[in-house]
Amino acid sequence: MKYLITGGAGFIGSSLAKKLVDNGHEVTVIDDLSMGKKENLDTEKVYFIKGDIRDNELMEQVFEKTQFDYVFLLAAIASVADSIQRPIETHEVNLDANLNILKLIKEKQNDIKRVVFASSAAVYGDEPTLPKKENSQIKPLSPYAIDKFASEQFVLLYNNLYGVPASVVRFFNVYGMNQNPESPYSGVLSIITDKFKQKLAGKDAVFNVYGDGNQERDFVFIEDVIQALMLVSESESSRGNVYNVGTGIATSLNRIIEIYNDYFKISMKLNYLPSRDGDIRYSYADISSLQNLGYVPIYSIVKGIHSYLKKELENL
Numbered sequence: 664m665k666y667l668i669t670g671g672a673g674f675i676g677s678s679l680a681k682k683l684v685d686n687g688h689e690v691t692v693i694d695d696l697s698m699g700k701k702e703n704l705d706t707e708k709v710y711f712i713k714g715d716i717r718d719n720e721l722m723e724q725v726f727e728k729t730q731f732d733y734v735f736l737l738a739a740i741a742s743v744a745d746s747i748q749r750p751i752e753t754h755e756v757n758l759d760a761n762l763n764i765l766k767l768i769k770e771k772q773n774d775i776k777r778v779v780f781a782s783s784a785a786v787y788g789d790e791p792t793l794p795k796k797e798n799s800q801i802k803p804l805s806p807y808a809i810d811k812f813a814s815e816q817f818v819l820l821y822n823n824l825y826g827v828p829a830s831v832v833r834f835f836n837v838y839g840m841n842q843n844p845e846s847p848y849s850g851v852l853s854i855i856t857d858k859f860k861q862k863l864a865g866k867d868a869v870f871n872v873y874g875d876g877n878q879e880r881d882f883v884f885i886e887d888v889i890q891a892l893m894l895v896s897e898s899e900s901s902r903g904n905v906y907n908v909g910t911g912i913a914t915s916l917n918r919i920i921e922i923y924n925d926y927f928k929i930s931m932k933l934n935y936l937p938s939r940d941g942d943i944r945y946s947y948a949d950i951s952s953l954q955n956l957g958y959v960p961i962y963s964i965v966k967g968i969h970s971y972l973k974k975e976l977e978n979l
């Protein structure tokens with residue numbers, strides 16, 4: 664089968680590309696490398712295009728050249744905090760570019776089996792009802808969340824109105840190998856991992872905790888996310904539907920720090936700072952819709968962090 668992954672040099676996209684190539688599929692990736700890295704991909708096996716999804720001419724060429732079976736829309740400015748700093752640019756990438764891609768798919772991809780759009784748990788905001796169900800109240804607190812929800816709606820509209828087969832996944836907090844820790848807005852587990860690596864190298868590392876550390880997230884390991892993406896893209900009944908992708912269990916940031924301290928048998932220096940604007944306090948997923956497709960999360964938070972750290976240390 665032929666797959667296109669936008670943002671495929673990033674954390675989740677490159678893990679998905681590897682899985683698909685291992686399963687014998689043809690994979691094209693388009694990524695501007697703003698956060699992703701070419702080294703995340705085996706470019707002998709993946710066809711890599713360095714480009715911006717906002718480049719309409721380039722996107723037109725991509726969809727004219729190849730008839731894809733599956734398209735995963737993962738390219739995004741993926742940070743909530745970054746979107747608050749750069750709302751216009753976030754909007755162009757996270758909404759406008761996706762809408763243009765949907766239009767091109769409708770016009771040029773007649774045999775497409777499924778478009779899967781990567782949305783986010785951020786769309787639920789901090790409305791207090793937990794766990795979050797797919798039909799829970801939507802209360803976006805950031806430009807990122809607004810654009811994710813609007814893109815979701817366009818994806819579902821293209822499914823319902825124009826017959827483009829599509830599904831939406833709402834990732835909770837994904838972690839694992841190849842998550843880029845270099846931006847201050849990177850995923851928190853990649854930042855903590857990086858701080859511990861600095862400390863192991865003898866440097867004086869300090870981890871900044873925004874807020875009191877009691878905020879909770881449903882941290883889901885990349886392998887479970889790949890399982891979910893395969894199930895949603897291949898299932899007939901998932902067409903036109905939205906799926907939470909998490910574990911169904913919440914963990915606080917303070918507990919995460921404890922798991923790391925225990926693993927490395929050292930105590931990370933912490934610097935408690937005010938909470939970030941737009942930050943959500945508590946979040947975890949009801950995953951029963953995904954479970955109905957056959958999803959079984961394999962990684963508890965401890966098992967997932969240990970697998971992640973084992974691989975990170977092998978690569979040191």
Ligand code: NAD
Nearest residue numbers: 670673674675694695697698699715716737738739834837
């Ligand atoms: P990531 O930053 O590693 O991946 C996104 C990729 O998109 C990067 O490689 C980046 O270079 C690329 N990109 C950004 N702007 C682009 C542009 N204009 N043109 C082409 N490529 C561009 O993030 P990720 O964690 O792999 O996230 C993948 C998707 O899942 C994103 O849409 C993100 O919003 C969503 N998501 C992620 C999480 C998470 O916890 N990681 C949670 C919810 C939703």
Ligand code: UD1
Nearest residue numbers: 741742743783784785835836848849850851871872873878
């Ligand atoms: C993350 C994802 C976002 C996704 C959302 C879904 C990234 C960069 N962000 O956002 O794409 O849509 O999950 O739930 O992958 N924190 C610190 N110190 C740090 C960094 C973060 O204390 O150095 C705190 C944050 O303030 C926040 C928590 O850790 O309270 C998680 O932050 P982050 O990893 O950025 O995730 P989300 O904002 O939940």
